[in-house]
Amino acid sequence: MPADRNTKIVTRLFGVANSNRLDVAAQHGAYSQLSVALGMQPMAIVDEVKKSNLRGRGGAGFPTGTKWSFIPKGAETVYLVCNADESEPGTCKDRELIFWDPHLLIEGMIIASYALGCRHAYIYIRGEMMREVVVLQRAVDEAYGKGYLGSELRTASGPFKLDLTVHRGAGAYICGEETSLLNSLEGKRGWPRLKPPFPAVKGLFGKPTIVNNVETLMNVPWIIENGGPRFAELGTARSGGTRMLCMSGHLNKPGVFELPMGIPLRDVIYDVCGGVPGNKKVKAVIPGGSSMPPLDAEELDIPMEFDALANDPRIKPVMVRPGQVFELAPGKPLRTMAGSGGVVVMDEDTDIVAVTARIMRFYAHESCGQCTPCREGTGWLARICSRLADGYGQPGDLELLASIAYGIAGNTICPLGEAAAWPMLGFLTKFRADFEKKAASGKPAPAGAYSTSHEAHQ
């Protein structure tokens, strides 16, 4: 049966007082699926997750069960790492999930660790989330106290003991990228690694490693309780379960909502979030975090789901320049993606060029500096967009922006390059007139104002 708006898997305890304490969470069934899962063979759990069509909720939407099955057979040491480094602008679900129900995450991680053969799992939590670090560490301590962690548990395949460590980041967007996260967890600068080898083969401390998002892991106990096929039925053809959407920007009722997979964007904006303040029209929507190309006002009927946002022909393709489609593969145009579920709504009065400039400044600030196209290119994009936004546009700026963005995409180790290039090209494609108007100014910029990386790196 498909999910309806009352179907709650990961947000059941939202709004319940003290829900992040074990005694309260236990009254609501925390850890009740643990004994069920430990009574299964590990491979049976992986199969169940495969059947569930659970897809990674961090951004890429990769099928979780398939990812789990990449762990080489017979590997002695395996690591499970939970990616709680939520920092994609517009995304605010993992922070809420950890705050309201940390025990569901821990339960999911124990089950996943058992399935994968992991004996020590890590949660890499964003450094700025100090309140959530406290909540999560306390929950981990409680789980140790009860013996769910750190004690030998009886299972269908012999004794099993899991240690779980909360590892706090220290302020670096790039560490949300999984290989960068692993380097950071190893005590290094957060520089992404070349893939292959993929983490499932050579990850944390050189061992096979699975990196999963918070929301992804929190779905696992439900899958154990109800079975993979039922989870799959909740969703769409290839995406099981529900989806957390983080609704922000120009909305009457912004918020974090667990909604049926594939709910039309228009319904979320007008029904769930009460529409746009002042009854203004929507001008643009970022559908999955600021690294995703935007939608315009004609593209609001798209189902909020991985495949639709990537392939629905009603979404206009992103162009490199007029007449040249940006292709992800031959014949496959870039439209947009579901990303991290961070939806940012902008009304008709929004200065799109200023928004783009702010987004570009973010990526310039967060580029780790490892690859030249990204390190230099993001700074150029930020400075040119800022200059345009401030009223010093020059003829040729649009072509320059497009050529820089196109020069970054596909030429970097990690996807931060694309994260800057895609929205740049996306905003240029769909709001070209806004940029043209700014570029027509021709007013010279004050000497030196945009000539250094100061603006981008301050």
Next chain:
Amino acid sequence: MAIEFSPQAAQRIRDICQRYPNTQAACLPVLHLAQDEFGHLSDDVLAAVATQLKLPKAHVFGVATFYTMYHRKPVGKHVLMMCTNVSCMLRGGYETLRKLEERLGIKSGQTTADGEFTLIEEECLAACADAPAMICGERYFLNLGPGKVDEALAECRKMPSSHVPHGRHLATAVTAPLSPQAQAQLQAQAQVKKA
């Protein structure tokens, strides 16, 4: 001047190291701890961390300068992190930042002369649905329009330092006690009904 960790901190460092297969992996948590212990990460503090973890000094310097939350210079008692990223920008984040600058008499990135506040223009704090957002330690200030700045600053002034108490929590020691401040805040926050 050589700096030494207190026996308590040194014990915590040993506890932290037990959570990882090598001491290098303890670099981030130990730098957090060192910052809590000494206020900021001076060259001497970084050298002490390197000694404790038996790592090359250059490695520790490289890590400390890569991440934005490690302060290489002294910061105020309260570090205010005000988000101006896209969701906050759309709902007045910059107006709030300007108001904070005006009230504190400093620019973003600076510390007030009395050492009370450091103001940082932050990237997305993952509180987009409650934009504009600011954090000070464990305390979130949500829907923080310019009109609510004075109230927020007054509350911060009454709070203990925003960054010092955290060493207690971040370092994975099992059954670590919570500070009374954190407990009170968590209880208050848990009462808040969310959407």
